[in-house]
Amino acid sequence: MLDDTDRRILRQMQAAPDVTGAELAERAGLSPATLSRRVERLRDTGILRGVRAEIDWKVLGYSVEVSLRVTLDKSEPRAFDEFAAAARVVPEVIEIQTFLGQVDARLSVIARDMAHYQQVYRGQILTLPHITDVDALMHVARLKTDESLPL
Structure with a gap:
């Protein structure tokens, strides 16, 4: 190829x-x-998907990052799709991942400070559809972030 x-x-x-x-x-x-x-x-061929700007959101005043592990109501056939569609609308959600297993999804959420995070969490995250459980992990340090491939 x-x-x-x-x-x-x-x-x-x-x-x-x-x-x-x-x-x-x-x-x-x-x-x-x-x-x-x-x-x-x-x-x-789709190998190059595009060019993007990498923005340092910390420089823009976002000092808090939280990883939320979310469990969804699996008895609802459209739970994943409806949850993901609603989560995409929340501007502070910068990443959504889905999984197989006990944890169904992970959201990366950024906020200016803890008060802003609480506002986003209570007002937007907890209102997302089909959530049965949320576990929050406070981000402390990014030890490695590299999207480069070993070519």
Whole structure:
């Protein structure tokens, strides 16, 4: 599926995502036209999903992060879909994951401070549909965060 040139392009994109196309072509050892064709093919096949801005929400004043482990009412056929749809609307929910097992979902919630968190938790999280139990884990430190793949 990927050849060595594709892997080289992807490694360079991961290492320096903000470089210009010309600089990326040079780093990957390709002409700009060849790079352009290769990148377009990587997009067409779905390997490259897009470019995004990484925003440091702590700099914007959000100092609290809480991970909520949620158990849903599994007797309701649409519980997962309705829960996820409602959770997506809460601006402070920055990540939603679903699981198989005792815990059905995990929400990452950010807040400016504990008072704001309590407001979000009581006013928006606890009103989400089909919740039977919530377990909160206060985030202390992020020891590793890396979406780069070993290419």
